[in-house]
Amino acid sequence: MTDSPTCPMGATAEKPLAYPLPRSAECPLAPAPAVRKLRAEKPITKVRIWNGGTPWLITRHADQRALMADPRVSDDDLDPGFPYVNAHRAEVAPHTPRLITNTDAPEHTRLRRTVNGPFVVKRIEKMREPVQRIVDGLIDTMLAGPNPVDLLQAFALPVPSLVIAELLGVPYEDHDFFQSSSGLVLDSTVAPEKAREVSDELSAYLDRLLGEKMTAPGDDVLSELGARVKAGEMTRTEAVHMGVAMLIAGHETTATMISLGTLAFLLHPDQLAVVRGTDDPKVIANAVDEMLRYLTILQTGVRRVAKEDIAIGGAVIGAGDGIIFDLHAANWDPEAFPEADRLDVRRPARLHQAFGYGPHQCLGQNLARLELQVVYGTLYRRIPTLRTAAPVEELEFDHTGTTYGVRSLPVAW
Template sequence: MTLAPEAYDDLPEFPNPRAASCPFGVSPPMRGLFDRGPLTRVASWGASTPWVVTRHAEQKALLADPRLSADFSHPGFPSPVDPEMARGGHSDMSFVGMDDPEHARLRRMVSGAFTVKRVQAMRPAVQRMTDEFLDAMLAGPKPADLVQQLALPIPSLVISHLLGVPYEDHDFFQTNSKTIVSSVTSAEERQTAHGNLSGYLDDLVGRKLTEPGDDLLSQLAERVSGGELARSEVAAMGVLLLLGGHETTANMITLGTLLLLEHPEQLAAVRDAEDPKVVEAAVEELLRYLSIVHLGRRRTALEDIEVAGETIRAGEGVILLSELANRDPAVFPEPDTLDITRNARPHLAFGAGTHHCVGQPLARLELQVVYPTLFRRVPTLRAAAPVEDIPFKHDAVIYGVHELPVTW
């Protein structure tokens, strides 16, 4: 379907921030897309009019469809980044922006570090880190910023240990990561931040080539020595895993904590649970309900695809919004109600298909440890400011809060 110029004015705009009056819910304009049907056109970056897929069933099917490309250098790829810049490598995020077989080749080289068995073996270490950061927070002044005292340090330290990145450099990589995921910084600022991280990881890989350790970057450096990988490929994978390994989980810790503070009965169930399955179910429901990754999972059609009575033409952009799929009443009854007892596991917070989040077992583990530990050790925890005064990240593509003052 080719749109006449005058039709652009009639299309809903994308993206749209969440409403300040309902910071935990889907933004009203995005919810309006769901009401339009399984697929609808939007007016997006530039003159782009990509399709938005709103429903769970269609999203899950398309995320597994090889006719959709994740390569953001395609001219029709829906993105605020100019495709010419993407082709120049400025937006390189390793295998996330690739298709099979190259995507599968690189992904296999890191996926072994994130298997459920290996991640579960890290549980005692994550528990110890959580207790140590809580010790420091409880010994310090009140109110405390939960972001800086707990939510950001834990996943940063965990992914640093796994990759072999010196944790003492956390200010550097957290600052540059924050710039990359910001929706208000300029393209040049994001390029600079990405270049800073790429250069840092490249130097670190160089050191691993001569002084390997017991970490993932050292294992990948061995593949460089064996001719399987280029050093730049390892650096790009390092940027992806370092950024993804702390940004998303840190935001889930703070946002989930604030949401549970708003639902004290469900917080109490998490705090008092003796069965770990109660906590596991609560984590899945928080992942479903909050759906913190904005801008959707974006693709380009490689050939015509028939979906829900519409035809996505080859070369057209497609945006799959998990925050809508995760509120689909056909899958989640009363989807706008937080219910930690429901089976929320069909959610698409981690995507689906070959591009599902490689680090999801680690994210789940960290959340399963942090939430109950925080509420058990600080049973009188409360926000030190009303929700309307909390600075939510309406300016970022990964939603959360900039700071969360808490007291007890």
């Protein structure tokens, strides 16, 4: 099975479509058909979200890059026009401290500086050997266990959970708690009251750990945040919420990319053969970026709001208008990536927008790339007979979370 131009494109309606838009069951790895049609016919148009708001949807690669780097486009989620992902986000926004996820310069610049250090390339690269040990150990355990197995639970979730726990200084034995809590916080079907309760529990958990690190610091990110709190560079509340954000983002998205990426490789054996047959780190690194482009797992879009009128592509986005960037649509834009619907691990794919673009580009992208490089460069080589143990048609895909993936991936060898 491959995703191709034959996947249905859907019809463009007169009135704003409800966003996020549904994917095609026949082409589960492709962007929503209606989104692809909008990109071709109305690349800047309004859509309708859960609360009846009608923000602008931006689907072309070039338009997204222009707007995400435009200082008139804001990440301020207290602006009345901000297009919240769901009711929970709308409810908690007024009670959430100002972080790198909801501020603009100069406040964003200050906060980003306080947390950027542990995620720069040089420091992340030092983690390659520890990540390799984690990956090899989990593969050893998987090979010694039952066959078939759910790759998500046996491998895809433990890898980034172990890595982010080590990086942050969070006890891995608490992984059941923070994995399940993260899933509830990101699930759009969870009642706002429940999501708020879980968020508060995560914050209390990180606050307790931060207090311990401030008393007895270690070589980890929470200890660094604690030191900045003691130095007056950030508040304890800011540090706690940054820790929560890093803990959630640090394992949820990478786990999805491991499991869904493995499915994509198994559905494209020619591309899998390239990755499995090389020991060239540059080939593996490029394959990771191509898979990030091809899958682009963020399914709720990047949300922003215009602070001034912005003319672009024949449209005028008014001051106070919400904006949604559908990253998957842009990463399948044939003007940016010829034959974009085709998975090609040798394609120059570094200009993809899976991590966003501009000043708010994903803080953890270097860590995610390293983890995926180790996983993609190891798993398929060590288990060359890896295969799906259930028909693709029977797999359950997650349409309710912030990220799109499989709820389980049975594999055998």
